[in-house]
Amino acid sequence: MFKNIFTLFIIILAFSLTACKKNLAEINRNPNAVEDPQPDYLLTAAEKLGADAYWGADNNFNSTLLIIQHWAKIQYTEPDRYIFSNSSFTSLWNTAYAQVLTNLNTIIQFPDQKANANYKAVATILRSWTFQLLTDAYGAVPYKESGKIDQTLTPVYDAQKDIYFGLLDELKTAAASLNAAAGSIAGDPLYNGNLSNWKKFANALRLRIALRIADREPQKAQAVIAEVTADPSSLINSTTEAAQLKYDQSPLQNPVAAWFSTRDDYRVGKTIIDRLYALNDPRLPVYADKPTDPSVTKYVGVPSGLTNSDANNLGFAKTSKPGLTFFRSDANPAVIMSYAEVLFDRAEAVARGFINGDANSLYRQAITASFNQYQITDNTVINNYLGQSAVSYDPSNFKKSIGEQKWIALYGQGLEAFAEWRRLDYPQLTSGQAGVLDGKIPVRFIYPGTEQSLNGANYKAAVAAQGTDNLLTKLWFDVN
Template sequence: MKLVKYILGLAGAAVILSSCQKQLEDINKNPNESEQVQPDYLLTNGIKANVDTYWGTDAAMETSLLYVQYWAKIQYTDPDRYIPAGTSIQTVWNNFYAQGVADFTKLVELGDTLHNPNYKAVGIIMRSWIFQVLTDYYGDIPYSQAAQIDKYLTPKYDAQKDVYLGLLAELKTASGLITPSANTIAGDILYNGDMNKWKKFANSLRLRIALRISDKEFAAAKAVFDEIGADDNNLIVSNSDNAQLVYQASPNQNPVAKNRETRNDYRISKSIVDKLNQLNDPRLPIYGAVPRDTNKIVGVTNGLATDSAARLGFNKTSDVGAVFTATAAPAVLFNASELLFIKAEAAQIGLLSGNAATLYAQAVTTSLKQYGVSDLNVTTYLAQPAVLYDAANYRKSIGEQKWLALFGDGLEGFAEWRRLDYPKLPAAYTGALGGKIPTRMTYPSSEQALNGTNYKDAVGRQGADALTTRLWFDKE
């Protein structure tokens, strides 16, 4: 009898607790707050957070901008010597997956729920861009099982080849979903709801990825170029269509400007200053600033020891130009000159019909015009023997000029430098990799701890989890 009473007492207590919990939930529910995430807020925050990461300290200033020798460091030089901080490795991974892949996957789902294919398309495009950046940087990554925590708590790592091919298919789907004349979207701080421009971005990303895999999967790349390579109406071929986030005043300032509020340890690299000087390049005074104590732009050698770098002096070395460091400086994700360089190389190697030299000249011109260089100076620049297109060594011609055109975009510049093997850059002066330059970023330590089995599978397939391991797209 006592046992029966005890059981009944527990049951009654459970009912009371359940009732109390329900009342508390009702009390804590805000009647003025929507239970469904609003797609416009999700889109605005998703774009801002992920572009901030892309152009921010950990993905760019402390890593890729140094590796590809756009920038150098004059203080705290370990990152410039290829000793990245563990926080840089972890932050890039965490931000892109938690604030990028997860949020844009939710936007894709909302697009279906709201019967708005344009939201769905934009979600796919932005998520695909993030996955492309992640696989370019790390190699094999969680892709097909990512952002599905209800199904896959420890997602597998997909091979880089499969990630790229999957992204090509997803971006084709996104492009097909876009309906410019209907289904308006809000919260779009990249293109202000212009779906024609989103279509151009999607198709341009397809060509970027197709060219990136062309050394390994020529037939797959050719199929993409055959479909959309000549469709300039739906590609980013004008600077007015560039995919870029234009920043505003604090607290919505450019991440480089925000960084400059508390530190000033970055300088323009001597490597790019030397190349710009060699070519009499009119972009030199745009890319770099004249320091207070000299009358010319002075770059800093990458990878100096801390004491050697400090002796150079803040007022005798050149900061990066204001075009990139100003509060409202735009953060570019894809510009027209890159697309034209893609088409030039595609024409050269048989992916696309066209004149490679003409497309190359258009690409260089578009980069110069992006920064306001006059027509006369453009003509003079293009006429130089060192700038003229060399079909016999197209990788050098395109590699060097594309490197110059991508200045400031550390991650894309780093990817294309690895693929083309130009320009020929010296390793950091006191680098920690035995005279080598990084060719990838290592996985964050959290993956070894929390997703160990899949991490080990990826390393076993791809190669050592080291900065110098060459990725699938980059291997000879």
């Protein structure tokens, strides 16, 4: 599935070192760069880099998983208290723009004889997902002028509304252009060249983004959702069709597993463990391991936002690490979009009156799909869970029902869970105990400091339009 990994990283390095304008590129030509990059190698690199950024430390378990209280820190607790430096949020930005988008844009710009239409459509779908991550996190970001380094070194920041609208159009075009007759694609660890699954992923992304804008632009959201759900088979329809990158070949390794192989500073958050206990949720032993101290017989979560001394006093052996089988072992996949998420999205679309259907049935199917994702398939167990009053769907407050269950189902997917928590306003979380934001919780990433020096005028214009560049400025989609 994966080609020569060393060649892959040479390609990544070459593109990261490429100069920004044609004349500068000629002057600064890297003698070690690949002269003739191939679309399959570029696609492999983009998928792996994107998945690693989504699932790895900086954007996931050292920021968003802490903010939404899936995880907590047992030592070095500053991020759990919302003490972030300006460099804390550079990874998503730098990886996306300098590496992932560079590779994808290169594929899209290849002549047809070098990259067929399917390569370009898949690259466009991945590009749209990457921009969705960027705007979800930061708000306004360079979009329309991004990657046009032969025209400008200082791209304008586009408003979040315009980015979402643009992505909806790009995804529609890309999905429609996928055609087996145009040729096969290689270097695709995400879907192994399955064009049908790529089309389903594109439509599922359109559904996700349409709900992002639903509170601001309900008419646009409804039109898009009616289109992508007209034929439910055009969406992700099983756990086997989920978008996920499998770390199943050496030397590739799940970023969570790689971290825990040398460090031990994260634990499962008390907030989610308490909730799973309250619901008798069978995912508890999946999401967490029992403490290694044999005297502790229950799962023990760490409260969010403790000081270093308070966290350390809880004891490393007396608190629960994330579950080994599905999260801390080498071959576990980076889940980008699950079948459960798609079902929750369809349930919400019905609840909002955008499409016809049975919201309660879709909601129950979504929970079941989340269970099945972790190989929980016993119908008695599932039905007992769904039969609880605390789990039952509440049509008078669909945001609460869907928001709380989606928060549980998105465990481990920090960036997406962070976006959905802000959008749905559930579960209603309390700030970390020793948080430094006066009882508030961050609602965005701050821009990298380099933007102020390298793209200062456009950075200032974006901040003036969007609001102060701090952790508490709500983004356009975050209405309440």
